[in-house]
Amino acid sequence: KILIIGACGQIGTELTTKLREIYGVNNVIASDINTRNLELVNSGPFEIIDAKNFNAIKDCCKNHNIDTIYLMAALLSATGEKYPMEAWDLNMNSLFHVLNLAKGGAIKKIFWPSSIAVFGPTTPRENTPQHTTCEPTTVYGITKQVGERWCEYYHNKYGVDVRSIRYPGIISHKAMPGGGTTDYAVEIYHDAVKTKTYNCFLSENTQLPMMFMEDAIKATIDIMTVKKDAVKIRSSYNVAAISFTPKEVAASIKQHISDFEISYKPDYRQAIADSWPKSINDDSARKDWNWKHSFSLEAITKEMLFQLNKKYNNPAKK
Ligand code: VAH
Secondary structure (H helix, E strand, O other): OEEEEOOOOHHHHHHHHHHHHHHOHHHEEEEEOOOOOHHHHOOOOEEEOOOOOHHHHHHHHHHHOOOEEEEOOOOOHHHHHHOHHHHHHHHHHHHHHHHHHHHOOOOOEEEOOEEHHHOOOOOOOOOEOOOOOOOOOOHHHHHHHHHHHHHHHHHHHHOOOEEOEEEOEEEOOOOOOOOOOOOHHHHHHHHHHHOOEEEEOOOOOOOEEEEEHHHHHHHHHHHHHOOHHHOOOOOOEEOOOEEEOHHHHHHHHHOOOOOOEEEEOOOOHHHHHHOOOOOEOOHHHHHHHOOOOOOOHHHHHHHHHHHHHHHHHOOOOO
């Protein structure tokens, strides 16, 4: 059976739904530190678990006969800069807990998300390679870089089958992201539908790698279902879809909402975005496990505006 830690988060919410479609509701235990997403909590087996609590995770795995864990709990880049020690504590200790459960043989397979945040200002920013300089300047990026090293170590030393991908910014309409620098790319669609205006916290030409949630979920499921020896990189794979700037996504929205207006007021998150790549090379993922994305910026904008119009303009038919 599968345990998802951090199931109420932006990715966890949709990952839970997808995994339940594939494996059956009762074979996927969702867990989070609280019950903030009641729809998810009431949609199948749910446990309150603090990802920093080893015994809580261990007991849940024993009680539910868990053999696979998706560890989706973390403090992201913007929040991590406000609470550095909490970000280190949660992001690192939750990883050690699941790696040690697997080392002990209780868990057969782990998914752990890394991020383009492992790259820093000294990394080549265009078409960033799989293997390159990683000097992250955010606490979140440091936890992801070090986490990658620990995943590779536990695989090589103890045979732990842990698999990982470096997510770019992820765009979705079901659950809001929490405390990320790429969150503007989600907020802009909500505000476009609600008020036809958006005040962007990044400057107009800030290009970042982005991916629609359906592509991100596909990449996650794909890397977790390929046979073991296809996963040649045990730190974490680059995966790419598209890259765009706030100006470009605003133009894409304007094709549907012609009077949409964007303004720019860069804040502390601008420095984080400026330290990250503009585009990612994912040849290794495409070669090793046939990764390929589907959603273009136009397709994302069309789907986001359609779904958010339904959500905000016909609340009855949720
Ligand atoms: C963040 N959405 O902004 C996350 C992600 C690459 C960005 O790691 O922190």
